[in-house]
Amino acid sequence: MEIKELEKFLLSVQKPGRYSGGEINSVIKDKSKIDVRFAFCFPDTYEIGMSHLGMKILYSQFNQRDDIWCERVFAPWLDFEEVMRKNNIPLFALESRDPIKDFDFIGFTLQYEMSYTNMLNMLDLAGVPLRSADRKDLSPLVVAGGPCVCNPEPIADFVDLFFLGEGEEVDLEVIDLYKEYKKAGKSKLEFLIAASKIEGVYVPSLYDVSYNGDGSIKAVTPLHDAPKTIRKRIIKDMDKSYYPESFVVPFIEIVHDRAVQEIFRGCIRGCRFCQAGFIYRPVREKSVDTINRQAKCLCENTGYDEISLSSLSTSDYSGIEPLLNKLLEWTDDNHVSLALPSLRIDNFSDELLDKIKHIRKNGLTFAPEAGTQRLRDVINKNVTEEEILSTCKTAFLGGYTSVKLYFMLGLPTETDEDLKGIADLGQKIVNMYYDMPERPKGKSVSVSISVSTFVPKPFTPFQFEPQITEAEMRRRQEYLKSCITTKKISLSYHDSSTSFLEGAFARGDRRLCGVLENAYKNGCKFDSWTECFDLEKWLDAFEKSGLTAEYFANKEYSYDEILAWDHLDYAVSKNFLINENRKAKEAKTTQNCREKCAGCGASCYGEGVCFEKH
Amino acid sequence: MPDAELAVTGRVFALRNIRIYFAKKGRLKFVSHLDMTRFMARIITKSKISIWYTEGFNQHIYMNFALPLSLGYEGLYEIMDFRLIDDNYSIEDCLESLKKVSPPDIEFLKIRENFAPMKEIAFAEYIMDFETLSDEAALKLSEFLKRESIICSKKGKKGKIREIDIAPKIKSFNIENNSLKLILTAGNENTLNPSLVLDAFFEACEIPQIFYTVKRTMVFNEKLEEFE
Numbered sequence: 001m002e003i004k005e006l007e008k009f010l011l012s013v014q015k016p017g018r019y020s021g022g023e024i025n026s027v028i029k030d031k032s033k034i035d036v037r038f039a040f041c042f043p044d045t046y047e048i049g050m051s052h053l054g055m056k057i058l059y060s061q062f063n064q065r066d067d068i069w070c071e072r073v074f075a076p077w078l079d080f081e082e083v084m085r086k087n088n089i090p091l092f093a094l095e096s097r098d099p100i101k102d103f104d105f106i107g108f109t110l111q112y113e114m115s116y117t118n119m120l121n122m123l124d125l126a127g128v129p130l131r132s133a134d135r136k137d138l139s140p141l142v143v144a145g146g147p148c149v150c151n152p153e154p155i156a157d158f159v160d161l162f163f164l165g166e167g168e169e170v171d172l173e174v175i176d177l178y179k180e181y182k183k184a185g186k187s188k189l190e191f192l193i194a195a196s197k198i199e200g201v202y203v204p205s206l207y208d209v210s211y212n213g214d215g216s217i218k219a220v221t222p223l224h225d226a227p228k229t230i231r232k233r234i235i236k237d238m239d240k241s242y243y244p245e246s247f248v249v250p251f252i253e254i255v256h257d258r259a260v261q262e263i264f265r266g267c268i269r270g271c272r273f274c275q276a277g278f279i280y281r282p283v284r285e286k287s288v289d290t291i292n293r294q295a296k297c298l299c300e301n302t303g304y305d306e307i308s309l310s311s312l313s314t315s316d317y318s319g320i321e322p323l324l325n326k327l328l329e330w331t332d333d334n335h336v337s338l339a340l341p342s343l344r345i346d347n348f349s350d351e352l353l354d355k356i357k358h359i360r361k362n363g364l365t366f367a368p369e370a371g372t373q374r375l376r377d378v379i380n381k382n383v384t385e386e387e388i389l390s391t392c393k394t395a396f397l398g399g400y401t402s403v404k405l406y407f408m409l410g411l412p413t414e415t416d417e418d419l420k421g422i423a424d425l426g427q428k429i430v431n432m433y434y435d436m437p438e439r440p441k442g443k444s445v446s447v448s449i450s451v452s453t454f455v456p457k458p459f460t461p462f463q464f465e466p467q468i469t470e471a472e473m474r475r476r477q478e479y480l481k482s483c484i485t486t487k488k489i490s491l492s493y494h495d496s497s498t499s500f501l502e503g504a505f506a507r508g509d510r511r512l513c514g515v516l517e518n519a520y521k522n523g524c525k526f527d528s529w530t531e532c533f534d535l536e537k538w539l540d541a542f543e544k545s546g547l548t549a550e551y552f553a554n555k556e557y558s559y560d561e562i563l564a565w566d567h568l569d570y571a572v573s574k575n576f577l578i579n580e581n582r583k584a585k586e587a588k589t590t591q592n593c594r595e596k597c598a599g600c601g602a603s604c605y606g607e608g609v610c611f612e613k614h
Numbered sequence: 615m616p617d618a619e620l621a622v623t624g625r626v627f628a629l630r631n632i633r634i635y636f637a638k639k640g641r642l643k644f645v646s647h648l649d650m651t652r653f654m655a656r657i658i659t660k661s662k663i664s665i666w667y668t669e670g671f672n673q674h675i676y677m678n679f680a681l682p683l684s685l686g687y688e689g690l691y692e693i694m695d696f697r698l699i700d701d702n703y704s705i706e707d708c709l710e711s712l713k714k715v716s717p718p719d720i721e722f723l724k725i726r727e728n729f730a731p732m733k734e735i736a737f738a739e740y741i742m743d744f745e746t747l748s749d750e751a752a753l754k755l756s757e758f759l760k761r762e763s764i765i766c767s768k769k770g771k772k773g774k775i776r777e778i779d780i781a782p783k784i785k786s787f788n789i790e791n792n793s794l795k796l797i798l799t800a801g802n803e804n805t806l807n808p809s810l811v812l813d814a815f816f817e818a819c820e821i822p823q824i825f826y827t828v829k830r831t832m833v834f835n836e837k838l839e840e841f842e
Contacts, residue, residue: 003640008745008825010644011686017649022641024656024717249656251645303656303715335659335667 001089001097009087013080017252018046021094024249025302027063027070028095035067036175039093039100039140041108043118044528046074050248051256053310054109054146058167060244068175071095072248075118075526076125084125091126101127104139104178107171108159110148113505114498114528116155119144120520123158130517132160132205138181138188143174149202150232150279151458151565154505154512156204160188161195163202164568165232166265168242170200189224196226200233202568209510209564215551217509217562231569232279236607238265238286243294246301258306258339261295262286263323267312268593268609270600271369272380272584273408275457276312278577279570281600282608283593288319292326299336307331308339316594318612321352364395367406370414371421377587378413380580385425392429396439402446403429409476409493410454410468412584416479422449423483430488448490451480453499457506458565459572461580466556467503470496497535498528503553509564512552514545573601629666630698632705633729633842634712638689640719647682654694657720661711666697680732680833680841681800684807687828691723693841695732726842735801735841737785737834740808742794745825752789754819759787759811766814780806780814785838794826800833 003020010016031037040059042049049055055072062070071093076084083089090099100106106128108119120130123142129135132142144152145163152162163170174195181191196203206226210218222228235241247259266283267276286294295307307327311317324338331338368383370376376383392403407422426447433445453473456465468476473496484491505512518541526532542549557563559578566574576599583590590598593609603610638650645653655675658665667673680693698708709725716722747755758764764781783806785797798806808828816823833841 007643007686007827016644016685017646020641020644022717022719024653024660024715026717249653251642251649251653253649253652299659300662301660303659305655305659335673 001092001099003097006089006097009080009083009089013083014077015046015252017250018074019076019080019094020251021072021097023251025246026072026095026248027059029063029069031069031096031098033066034069035179036069036105037098037103038062038068038070038105038107038175039073039103040070041073041100041106041119041122043075043108043110043115043122044526045077046250047252047254049074050250050254052109052111053260053262054167056244056247056260057242058171059248060246061168061242062171062175064242065172067179069095073100073122075122078526078532081121081125091122099126101140104141104182105175106140106142108142108144108146110144110146110152110155112528113148113154113502114533116505116516117520117524117527119155120158120516121525124520130520131157133157135160136188138178138186138191141178141188141191145171147275147279150275150568150570151506151508152202152204153209153510153564154508154516156510157513158516159204160192161201161203163233164200164230165570166235167233168235170198170233173198174201193224193226196224199231202230204510207567211511217564220562220567229567229569232571234282234571234605234607235265235284236605238284239290245294245297247298247304249302249304256308257304258308259295259298259302259304260308260310261291261298263291263309263311263314263317265311266602266608268316269313269382270380270580270590270592270598272378272461272580273369273411273454273457275460278459278572278600280312281571281602282605282610283316284608285318288323288326291323295327296330299334305335306337306339308341310341314340324352364392364400364402365404365406366391368425369406369408370411371407371418371423371425374587375411375414375418375421377589378584379408379411380584380589382589382592385428388425389428389432393432393436396433396436396445399440401433401440401443402448404448404450407449407451408454409451409480410473412454412462412465413587414476416476419476419480420483422451422480423485423489426484426489427486430486445488446490447488448492449484450492450494451477452494453496455499455503455506458563459570459577461577461584463507463563463577464557464559464581467500467553469550469554470500473499495530495533498533500553501527501535501538501549504549505552507555507564508552511545511547515541515547518542518544571600571602571604576600630727631695632698632708633693633695633726634709635723635725636692636694637721637723638683638692638719639721640688642717642719643686643688646685647679650683651677651679657712657715658696660715661708663708663711664698664700664703666699678732680735681738681805681830683830684809684828687830689830691830691832693732693833695729729842730835733802734835735833736799736836737797737838738800738805738830739832739834740796740798741829741831742796742808742812742826743829744792744794747789747792747794747824751821751824754821755794755815756787756789758815758819759784764811764814764818766810766817768810780811784811797834797838 059070062068073093092099123130141160143161144159145167149162192203195201196206206223208221212218264285266280268283269277271277366388369381426449429447433439456462456467477493519538522537522541524537666676668676676697678695683689705725712722763779765777765779767775768778770776783799788795796808835841
């Protein structure tokens with residue numbers, strides 16, 4: 001579609017910059033010289049998708065190749081979707097504005113369960129049949145990756161092929177195989193069978209799932225000689241791995257509108273509720289020199305005046321002090337500001353503290369996750385009350401007057417006493433502030449407590465645990481509210497119905513594919529947006545399939561039961577997760593990867609923190 | 615304005631006031647003025663020209679745009695002022711550096727070091743291309759634009775709706791081949807948005823909205839000379 005034709009429609013919607021393309025560093029190629037066209041789809045708005053680092057890495061990496069043209073696609077917002085449907089405009093890619101149904105690959109990155117309906121909606125807008133079985137031709141192939149893919153069963157009927165783990169290598173191996181098969185005129189099935197032999201590729205249609213009478217899984221049987229278990233892929237040497245020299249710089253303001261420099265993958269901590277802490281193992285760091293070089297290059301090529309360091313826990317980077325010293329050598333002179341999310345500064349030298357003093361602070365936040373030490377031990381969150389109070393004190397002395405605390409409600413073994421502990425901790429911070437003679441004069445303190453609901457996730461020690469019922473979530477929220485007696489503490493919740501559905505889909509199996517399709521047909525989309533979410537439509541979708549969301553969300557699994565994702569291998573062994581689950585019940589903590597190896601299984605790659613010399 | 619002086623690492627630089635002229639076309643018409651300022655700052659940073667930053671608590675690149683352009687309009691003669699801190703730098707090199715890092719929909723036209731103050735802007739020329747314009751509608755439009763008084767309501771800054779007469783702000787017009795050329799007053803809080811003229815026309819003559827695109831093609835001074 002020509003921009004001239006499109007502009008008439010764009011001028012009638014909000015933020016047309018979401019759909020216009022043409023940004024700085026976006027890649028335009030001559031399509032007559034391209035073998036493989038890849039539509040990289042993010043199933044949410046432009047502002048959210050454009051903030052996602054994984055997409056930036058793969059977009060640049062694919063486009064380095066002369067034979068591939070990778071383009072970006074985002075979910076159109078409601079107003080533009082209406083215009084598209086009314087005027088028969090098929091979903092198009094931003095760079096060429098060509099309909100994506102004619103592409104070789106339609107690839108989705110799945111970051112959260114509540115974006116699944118958007119994936120279906122985008123396929124429908126593209127004019128592509130939703131179900132893999134209804135797409136007979138070799139192309140377009142619908143592929144997906146991202147953290148949700150560690151349990152892809154609820155979307156298994158829609159996607160032809162999943163990439164497990166990190167995509168930099170495996171994606172290109174699949175694209176190369178596709179090129180070969182396309183040239184030879186092979187069928188889709190022939191291609192999928194061959195692709196399933198590549199490590200990290202999961203082709204769901206090559207596995208048959210059978211169920212017992214009680215709804216539990218009886219067996220997962222590979223067909224056509226597909227591997228029995230599929231292991232995720234990782235990049236072994238982060239210094240040699242591909243990193244973009246530039247990002248597409250949007251015209252409109254996006255959520256994270258800055259350069260982002262990845263510093264390591266994985267997390268040494270092993271908090272038992274945290275999926276990211278397990279599925280990205282083992283920890284692999286980039287060297288200080290690599291990070292410094294890449295960060296400088298990114299700022300020069302994008303023109304961004306802010307750069308943020310990205311990882312699951314910045315303070316755990318082993319060379320954080322030399323790194324900051326190196327970065328500060330050039331950032332100030334170039335009018336670049338450094339953003340340091342989740343940085344603990346307790347053990348920094350005075351000299352460095354002085355240097356980073358003027359860095360714009362995003363406010364003081366802590367994530368104790370649980371209200372009592374007992375429950376923090378259960379979840380293996382190694383933050384103590386003393387640490388929180390002493391850091392708050394330092395911050396108050398430095399002029400801060402507000403603190404933000406993050407907690408989770410509904411954690412395994414949680415009692416009302418643990419909930420009261422949340423309010424008590426808030427109160428202790430307030431009291432400490434007023435007990436300080438040197439507190440900022442004439443200023444009141446504010447403690448905001450933000451509470452989300454625990455969702456048991458695959459590949460965590462809590463994967464066996466039930467989520468509490470929605471009614472119980474509300475009771476606990478009310479109870480917590482009643483424990484707070486001062487206006488200095490403000491309390492906010494994550495919506496309980498969204499958490500409940502997230503719980504069902506996180507650990508669900510293939511029977512949820514039908515539910516998802518029903519929900520989509522009921523008009524569900526943008527489910528992570530409160531203004532769009534409608535629980536009634538979802539419950540109706542479950543009913544139509546003869547299932548309940550409670551079955552999946554509130555189910556407790558025994559250690560020997562087959563889980564929907566057991567045939568996928570994310571390098572942490574089930575035995576390790578069982579062992580961690582037992583220790584959780586006894587409120588015993590596990591040391592982090594640098595203190596003592598817990599034997600999770602991630603050392604199988606022969607790289608990373610497992611082999612660091614301590 | 616006399617050139618200010620700035621001390622950088624012991625050396626004293628003369629600040630040079632620079633004006634750059636550019637066209638904002640194609641996909642860039644969907645970029646609002648606020649987004650445009652951010653976009654320009656990034657291009658300038660990428661180009662590595664020695665630009666002057668404001669010296670406050672929140673330092674930022676100093677930029678001054680002549681007439682902010684509405685979202686959805688193309689501009690073929692846009693003007694932006696900034697300051698350079700390097701006195702050995704040829705402004706032609708500066709123009710080349712900017713061209714090198716720019717996406718295709720922005721075109722840097724020329725650069726100057728001697729120019730008239732922004733307050734001398736008096737008129738702007740717009741071309742509006744209609745999807746279709748029947749002879750009958752064209753005639754009505756022509757008659758409408760010749761009226762001695764065209765009252766329309768305009769939303770003020772505080773949300774108050776006030777009535778204004780826009781007829782005196784229409785300097786001249788020309789209609790041919792489905793397109794309307796308008797020269798309207800501009801600058802000094804006297805800017806008239808061409809869409810306001812057409813909205814008033816559609817309403818007054820009870821004609822259903824016709825789709826049109828807007829291009830600002832030139833900016834003039836009081837004597838209707840090209841503003842530089």
